[in-house]
Structure formats: structure tokens, C-alpha cells
């Protein structure tokens with residue numbers, strides 16, 4: 001059975017050496033000294049590796065079962081869910097006013113990575129609840145917040161998000177679910193939603209569905225969509241679950257991965273719903289949830305890569321095959337371990353350098369979210385809004401690839417279910433699809449986010465890179481393999497942006513044919529920037545005489561690998577973007 005150990009040391013490095021969070025001006029960060037964050041991360045590491053991770057394979061093999069309208073989750077899920085709930089983990093970064101612990105989002109993000117690595121299917125029950133609670137927190141009335149938030153923060157009640165219908169996933173303007181206004185101010189919701197994660201189960205005493213629906217007579221298309229709170233059990237005056245609402249689970253899907261999470265067809269039959277936010281402004285309200293969810297899904301890519309890598313690394317050190325071409329390393333054994341071979345090293349370095357760069361990017365992004373939420377910093381908000389599709393699309397694509405590489409280290413044994421490596425790739429695959437398929441993330445990035453606020457945020461990103469290179473031009477450690485590759489990659493990104501500006505208006509297909517490459521180009525530059533910054537931090541620790549030289553030297557070498565071997569991908573992406581629409585659109589539909 002695969003194992004999982006929380007990467008607390010690496011998280012501490014990012015939080016303190018790189019981001020220096022306890023010196024930040026963001027309210028709440030001053031309390032986050034290294035001892036405190038270490039204590040939180042160690043405890044989270046314990047519950048994830050000892051309680052949650054051992055259920056990962058159980059969830060995969062047993063899956064969820066629908067019996068007489070009731071969904072049974074895999075053996076042990078209920079007990080573990082109770083334990084996570086009792087430990088207060090689900091409300092770590094939610095407001096104290098509603099029973100949370102009030103810690104910044106950056107801490108919730110670090111903890112979230114651990115839970116996702118340990119068991120993605122299990123973690124989605126609490127993850128979706130967090131997203132739904134955030135939407136109520138931002139858009140709910142005082143009464144709605146009082147009614148739902150304390151129970152959702154503690155996960156006594158869980159939450160869902162209901163967008164998708166059989167005939168519409170990306171194009172939600174086609175939605176058919178109806179919300180008919182009632183005299184008492186509530187609505188009757190009717191329609192069918194599909195693929196609803198955690199839509200039905202028995203681990204919570206109520207499920208609060210957030211449902212998108214159209215009020216008859218409203219504007220056509222996406223502008224006519226509103227958001228509703230639809231509880232499984234209608235909440236009584238005293239705040240407890242009362243009568244069963246008109247919402248039922250019709251079916252659960254058989255699927256490729258995340259078997260421990262129930263993916264439900266939800267039928268709404270004149271169910272009572274309550275408007276959340278304003279009429280016809282449902283997409284805006286849902287976006288609160290979706291942006292958070294997209295970042296959370298990006299993290300799933302990183303998280304599955306991390307756990308798969310950990311196991312591949314152990315295997316590479318253990319499995320004996322062939323001999324080191326430069327000289328025998330294990331003379332007492334019949335062969336040397338896999339890790340001596342350069343091609344296995346390449347694979348492990350690809351994985352490791354992606355994972356550590358991605359972790360820094362995630363936590364740096366989480367810090368931007370804290371800056372936006374806790375300080376009202378509009379620039380930070382704009383920057384993270386620009387980068388959200390990059391976090392989602394790039395980290396899930398690359399995270400999936402990393403799980404495939406980890407599986408490959410196992411050879412044929414990686415394909416056999418017993419080792420658990422196949423589950424990591426199967427579970428990671430969905431992250432490229434839900435919360436907006438990655439192609440649509442790329443579309444959002446190029447079609448919407450680049451030009452947002454007159455292109456101000458992308459210019460701010462370029463400045464960030466440019467200033468870092470300028471300010472550190474004399475840094476000897478960075479001159480050795482960091483600054484030049486970063487400069488080149490950043491030039492590629494700017495050249496791609498320029499191509500879109502010059503060609504996108506004349507021929508939108510020219511921009512959209514290159515959007516996927518652009519998302520990856522951008523992702524590489526983000527990780528390149530993170531690696532350059534981490535290298536600087538690592539060198540500072542070495543110069544200050546750290547006793548842990550091995551850790552910091554490893555950081556520098558891993559960073560140099562990313563800059564030398566992975567970052568040059570920007571050149572390929574730029575060449576593809578510059579080729580424009582013609583090669584992509586050359587065939588008519590009939591010619592395929």
C-alpha cells in the first residue's frame with residue numbers, strides 16, 4: 001500500500017524562508033511564526049498520514065453505493081470525517097465568528113494540500129463545503145449566515161455546487177433548471193443537475209446545495225441565472241434540520257477515479273430554495289465559489305503529484321535493476337537500485353522540481369488572496385484573478401503528467417492496482433476537467449483575463465519578473481543558472497502577449513489557437529520566478545551559516561534543474577503561438 005508523509009519541512013521553507021510570512025503586513029500574519037506554523041502543519045500531517053491516507057485505497061476499491069436513495073460512503077469514511085471535524089480542521093481558515101479558527105488562507109492552503117494528497121475523494125466533501133460556505137459568507141444575508149455558516153464551518157452540514165446539466169457544462173447560459181418565486185419570498189426549484197460532487201451521502205446531518213437556476217421571465221442566457229440555497233432538509237426555526245426538501249439523488253456515476261466521492265445526478269422537484277445574492281447575478285455569486293474552487297483544484301494537481309512522487313522515490317531507491325554505467329553502486333546485491341540510472345533521475349527531477357515550484361506558486365498565490373481579502377488590496381486581487389486559470393490549468397496538467405511519470409518509475413508494477421500508483425493518475429485526471437475544463441481556463445486567460453483592467457495586471461506581473469531580475473543582477477548564486485533563463489522565458493511570455501495584441505483583434509482564432517500554449521508558457525514563467533526567488537532564499541540561508549546545508553543545497557540544485565530542463569519549454573510554446581491559426585484551422589470539419 002502506498003504511503004504519505006506530509007512535506008512539512010518544504011512548506012516551512014516556503015512560508016518562512018521564501019515568503020517570510022511573519023514579517024508581512026497582512027493582518028493575522030504576524031502570529032504565524034515558524035514554531036506556530038510548524039505545530040499546525042505537524043498536527044495536520046499526523047491526521048492526514050495516519051487517519052485519512054490509509055482510507056485512500058479503500059475509497060478507490062469500495063467506491064460509493066446508492067441504495068434506496070441513500071448513498072453509502074466507503075468503510076471508515078464516516079469515522080475519519082468525524083475525527084477531522086472534531087479536530088476543527090474544516091474551519092481552520094474560516095472566521096471565528098462562525099466557529100472557525102480564523103487563520104489566514106495561506107495556512108488553509110498548506111493544510112489543504114496535505115488532505116488532498118492523503119485522499120482526494122475524501123477531502124472533496126469538506127472542500128466543497130468550504131467553497132459553499134465562502135459563497136454564503138460573501139453574498140448571504142445576515143440571517144443566511146447565522147443559519148448556515150456555523151454548521152458548515154464545522155462540517156456538521158456539508159455543501160455542494162450545482163451548475164452542470166445534461167446538455168450544458170461549459171455553456172451555462174443554456175441552463176434549464178427553473179426557480180419560480182413564491183409569495184413567502186422563497187422559490188420552487190425544478191430541474192436536473194448532473195455530476196454533482198458529494199451531492200448525497202450520510203456523513204452529515206444536512207447538505208446545503210448551492211444551485212444555479214433561471215427565474216422565468218428573466219434575461220436570456222447567462223445573464224438570467226440566479227443562485228439559490230437549497231437544503232436537503234429544510235432548516236426549522238430552531239436551526240435544526242426539519243422536513244425533507246424536494247431534492248433527491250437519482251443516480252451515482254461510475255467513473256475513472258475519485259471513487260470515494262459520490263458524483264450524483266440530483267433531481268430538484270419543486271424544492272424550496274432561497275435566493276443567495278441578487279436575482280440574475282448568480283454567476284457573480286457562484287464565481288466566489290468557483291475561483292476558490294479553481295485554486296483548490298489546481299492544488300489537487302500538485303497534491304497528487306506529491307504523493308505519487310514520494311512513493312516513486314521510495315521505489316527507485318528500493319528496486320534493484322541493472323547496473324550504474326559509471327560503476328557498480330551496490331556490490332553486495334544482484335543489481336543497483338533504479339535511482340542510479342540517469343533516465344530515472346530525469347523523471348524524479350522533473351517531478352520534484354515541478355512539485356516544489358508549484359507549492360511555492362500555490363502558497364504565494366494564497367498570500368495574494370489573503371492580501372486581497374484581509375487588506376482590500378485591489379492589485380493583489382487583480383493579480384490572483386489573472387493567475388487563477390494558470391494555477392488551475394497548468395498545475396493540473398503538469399500534476400497529472402507527474403503522476404504518470406511516477407507510475408512509470410514502477411514499470412509494470414505501476415499499472416497493477418496493488419501498488420496504488422494507478423489510483424494517483426486516475427484521481428489526478430479529473431482535476432483537468434472539472435471547475436471548467438483546462439481548455440476553457442486557457443480561453444478565460446487569453447480571452448478575458450489578459451485584457452482585464454486595461455492589461456494592468458499582466459503588466460504588473462511582467463514588472464514583478466523584471467524588477468526581480470534587475471534587483472538581483474549582482475547576486476552570484478542567481479547568476480549561476482537562474483537569471484538568464486528567467487529573462488529569456490519572460491521575453492517569450494511578453495512576445496506571446498504581443499502576438500495576441502497584434503493578431504487577436506483581426507483574427508480571434510489566432511489568439512485562441514495559441515491559448516493553451518500560452519497558459520503553459522505563463523505557468524512555466526511563474527514557476528521559474530518562484531525558483532529564482534527560492535534560490536535566493538536558499539543562498540541567504542547558506543550564507544547565514546545554516547546547519548542544514550544539505551537541504552538548501554538541494555534546493556539550489558533542484559531549482560537549477562527546473563531552469564535548465566523545464567523552463568526552455570517556453571520557447572516551444574512561443575513558436576507554436578506564433579504559428580497562428582492557420583495550422584490549427586486548416587482542415588474543414590469534413591476533412592477530419
Ligand SMILES: Cc1cc2nc3c(=O)[nH]c(=O)nc-3n(C[C@H](O)[C@H](O)[C@H](O)COP(=O)(O)OP(=O)(O)OC[C@H]3O[C@@H](n4cnc5c(N)ncnc54)[C@H](O)[C@@H]3O)c2cc1C
Nearest residue numbers: 161162163164168169170195196197434435436437439440
Ligand atoms: C467527477 C466529476 C465531478 C464533477 N463535479 C461537479 C460539481 O460538483 N458540480 C458541477 O456543477 N459540475 C461538476 N462536474 C461537471 C464539470 O464541471 C463539467 O464536466 C466540466 O465543466 C465540463 O463540462 P461538460 O462536461 O459539459 O463539457 P463541455 O462543456 O461539453 O466541453 C467539452 C469539451 O469542449 C471544450 N469546450 C467547451 N466549450 C468551449 C469553447 N467555447 N472553446 C473551446 N473549448 C470549449 C471543453 O474544454 C471540453 O474539453 C463534475 C464532473 C465530473 C466528471
